Structures are given as structure tokens and as C-alpha cells.
Amino acid sequence: MTNPAVISALRELVQSGCWGNHRDFVSWLRFEYNLDSSESETLEALNQLVSDGLLEKHVSISEEFVLSSLKNAKPITRYRVSGFLQDSPIQMVRSRLETYFRLNSVREEMIVDMSIATTEAMENAVKYNDHNPIEINYSIENGDFRIEIRNGLREVQIERDIEMGKYNSSLTLMRGMMVMSKLFDDLDIDIKDSENLAVFTARKKVS
Ligand SMILES: Nc1ncnc2c1ncn2[C@@H]1O[C@H](COP(=O)(O)OP(=O)(O)O)[C@@H](O)[C@H]1O
Numbered sequence: 001m002t003n004p005a006v007i008s009a010l011r012e013l014v015q016s017g018c019w020g021n022h023r024d025f026v027s028w029l030r031f032e033y034n035l036d037s038s039e040s041e042t043l044e045a046l047n048q049l050v051s052d053g054l055l056e057k058h059v060s061i062s063e064e065f066v067l068s069s070l071k072n073a074k075p076i077t078r079y080r081v082s083g084f085l086q087d088s089p090i091q092m093v094r095s096r097l098e099t100y101f102r103l104n105s106v107r108e109e110m111i112v113d114m115s116i117a118t119t120e121a122m123e124n125a126v127k128y129n130d131h132n133p134i135e136i137n138y139s140i141e142n143g144d145f146r147i148e149i150r151n152g153l154r155e156v157q158i159e160r161d162i163e164m165g166k167y168n169s170s171l172t173l174m175r176g177m178m179v180m181s182k183l184f185d186d187l188d189i190d191i192k193d194s195e196n197l198a199v200f201t202a203r204k205k206v207s
Pocket residue numbers: 120124125126128129151153166172173174175176177178189191198200
């Protein structure tokens with residue numbers, strides 16, 4: 001029998017807007033609920049939620065489980081995600097954000113743009129952070145989407161970065177920033193060295 005605690009945690013996760021494959025859910029169960037559910041147990045529980053009608057398999061990506069109806073979504077917009085890439089923090093933000101946008105009737109093309117932009121911001125938050133959880137907060141008000149992402153700062157390793165070819169002593173390639181500045185209307189990254197904190201903020205008119 002599937003652990004009822006796993007079922008109930010999965011219900012909460014998907015209602016909060018999360019979707020992904022069973023490995024994503026294994027990480028999220030561990031990070032958010034301290035539940036050590038194996039891949040097979042998690043898969044079985046997800047399939048049970050499909051039978052219950054809460055979830056369905058994604059139409060084009062067969063491994064992914066998504067909510068069968070937005071009516072069951074109660075998206076959260078302020079939360080923490082893991083600072084470790086293997087815990088699928090980027091998928092957690094991206095999936096919750098997409099669910100939130102759909103519930104707010106944002107058009108699909110805009111959702112794709114905001115997913116790409118937010119993924120770049122999250123990649124940086126994971127890459128440059130000190131592995132503490134990352135704080136996420138967003139809203140839509142008067143048609144304006146605003147997002148804030150806070151991460152701790154890892155010690156700068158400028159020598160290593162130059163060796164990796166990221167800088168030519170004073171210049172970073174800034175591909176992520178270029179992509180984000182095309183997609184967001186405004187963005188800012190405030191590096192507070194004294195507090196060991198990076199605060200990313202961005203705004204986009206979405207409707
Ligand atoms: N969340 C963040 N925390 C710390 N530094 C950041 C963060 N986001 C961006 N930066 C800084 O801004 C630079 C530009 O980011 P980006 O254009 O995505 O380039 P890249 O990811 O290749 O370094 C980064 O090299 C980093 O120094």
C-alpha cells in the first residue's frame with residue numbers, strides 16, 4: 001500500500017501548481033516534506049492520483065504528470081526552493097509559475113516567454129548561491145507580473161571564472177542577462193555583498 005503521507009504531500013504539491021516527472025516529485029517530497037519516498041513508490045502514488053482524476057499524463061511529454069483541471073489548483077506565490085540543482089528547484093518554480101499564469105488567463109505565448117526568462121534567473125540563483133534555499137515571490141497586479149528571487153552568495157572565484165573563459169578580465173558574456181532584458185520590461189540584480197545576498201527583481205506587462 002502507498003504511504004498515505006506521500007499521497008497527501010503529493011496532493012498538496014500538485015495543487016500548489018507543481019508538475020513534473022516522478023523524479024522531480026521524489027526530490028520535492030524530500031525537500032518540502034522530509035519524506036524519503038523511493039522512485040517506484042512515488043510513481044505508484046502519482047499513478048494513483050491519475051486514477052483518482054486529480055492528475056493526468058502530459059499530452060506531449062509522456063513522463064510528466066500535470067493537474068487534470070485548473071479548478072483543483074491553489075497556486076502559492078511565495079515560497080522557498082532548494083539551492084541544489086539535483087532537487088529540481090528550477091522545475092518547481094517554472095511549473096508553479098505556469099500554473100499561476102494559466103489561472104490568471106495569461107496567453108500561452110507570454111507564458112513561454114516568462115518561463116524562459118524565469119528559468120535564466122533561476123539558473124543564476126542556483127549557480128551563484130551558497131546552497132541555502134532560494135526565496136521566490138511573485139504577483140500579478142493590474143496586468144503587471146512582478147517577480148523577486150533572493151539567493152545567498154557563494155564566495156566569488158574570479159580566477160577560476162576567468163580560466164573557464166567566462167570573463168575576459170572585466171567582461172562577462174551575460175547571455176542570461178541579454179535574454180532576460182529582451183523578455184522582461186524591467187529587471188534588476190542587486191548584489192548586497194555585505195549581507196551576502198543577491199536580490200533579482202523583474203517586471204512584465206502580461207495582460
Ligand atoms: N542570482 C545571482 N546571484 C549572484 N550573481 C548573479 C546572479 N544573477 C546574475 N549574477 C551576476 O550577473 C552575471 C551575468 O549573469 P548571466 O548573464 O546570466 O551570465 P552567466 O550566467 O553566464 O554568468 C553573472 O556572471 C553573475 O556575476
